[in-house]
Amino acid sequence: MPLEVRTTSTLSEAASLLQAERTARFLAGGTLLMRAVNEGDVSFSTIVRTTDPAFGRMRAAGGRIELGAGVTMAQILASRELAFLHPVARAVGGPAVRTMATVGGNLFAAHPYGDFATALLALDARLQLASGFGVREMALEEFLQARERGPRQLVTAVSFERPSDPTAFRFRKMTRTHPKGAAVVTIAALVPASGGRVSAARVALGAMAAQPIRARAIERALEGRPLTAEGVAAAVAAAAREGDPPTDALASAWYRRRVVGVVLRRLLLGEV
Template sequence: MPVTVKTFQALSEVASALSSDRAARYLGGGTLVMRDLNEGDVSMTTVVRATDRSLQTIDGSGARVRIGAGVTFARVLAERDLGFLHPAARSIGGPAVRNMGTVGGNLFAPAPFGDFTVALLALDGLVAVQGGFGLRDMPLEEFLQSRDRQAGALVVAVSCIRPASADAFRYRKISRIKPKGGSVITLAAHVPQSGGRVTGARIALGSMAPTAIRAKGVERALEGRPLDASTINAAAAAASEGTAPTDNALASAWYRREVVGVHLRRLLSGQES
């Protein structure tokens, strides 16, 4: 079946083209859409592209970092101001994938992929979405919960907070093939401290549900407490609470539930994986 390619400059035109055609898909870096096309996905008859340069911009100078949806992971790795996101960007595929894959596209990657999104979720991520309602910001957690119902909306940018210190943010991806394999589990923890106690803990997990999720039981175990062995053990015990992993070729759901607490304990303790 032939596929029509439509290119627009204005983001509103892109959103309109997507909303008016249920068989249309947006093409960014192509790591998801081109795979589906090459595998014979007949539900896609139109590919929509955008040339608006705002999709490629990065504002990394403030307390809250804003990254255009079309920014690649290779570009993230080239930005010194985004050093706290380098471990997450480096964990995405190999060099070829990082040169093509985009920050916006990663929001739609199904488990066991979407690792960069896990980092953004732990860093209070917001998604700028262009649709028939205009441009608005959505909390990343809300976006992920409604992702499959976002037909006709275009992700324009993502933003996240900058960790106040180097040890306030921690990220780890557990995979069988390093560094580019799919995720067995991905973990990200933002654990800022004030007066020796954790304040505003945000913990995110990948491959523990259909999308990245907050580990809210872990957050409750950490909040207001010193990040010591007792607190970390309590957090690790709550790691599988509220999760819904599935079986796949990388690991079973049972295995993921068994080891997520082990890896969370290591992450929070600063141990090597």
């Protein structure tokens, strides 16, 4: 089937095209979309792409970080200001994938992918969404919860607060193949401490549900506790009750529930 590629010079034109043609798909880095094309997916016959410079723009210097949805993992790895996100970007595929894979595309990547989205969830990111009617903001968590049900929208940018203490941001991905396998479990956490005790932690889990999720039982169990073996024990126990992990070729749901607490304990205690 012929495939039409429409290139727009602005994000708003791209959003209007996507809205007008419900089966059109947006092309970012193409690491997933072009694979679908090559595998003969005929559910769409139009691809929309944009050359709008805003799509790949980063504002990483200040307290509020803004990443255009077209920013790639390689761009993040090249930014000194985003050093705290380098372990996250490095966890996405191999070097060839990272050259193309975008922040926005990661928000749509189905299980077991979505490592960057998991980190953004722990950072409480907000999205800018464009439609033919204009631009609106939405919390990433709300977006992910509705991702499978809602209409496809164009994500133009992502923004979040820079952690005041970069060491409070933690990320760990467990895989079966190294160095670039897909996730058995991914955990991102922001664990600010005040007087040696955790205050207002945010923890997100990847590969523990159909999409990345906030782990509220873990967050509650960490509140007011020190990051010691004893202090994190309740959070580690709570981890097995979070989410609804899928069974796939990488791991069973049972295994994911068994292992998530182990990964969480290592992440919180800084163990290898």
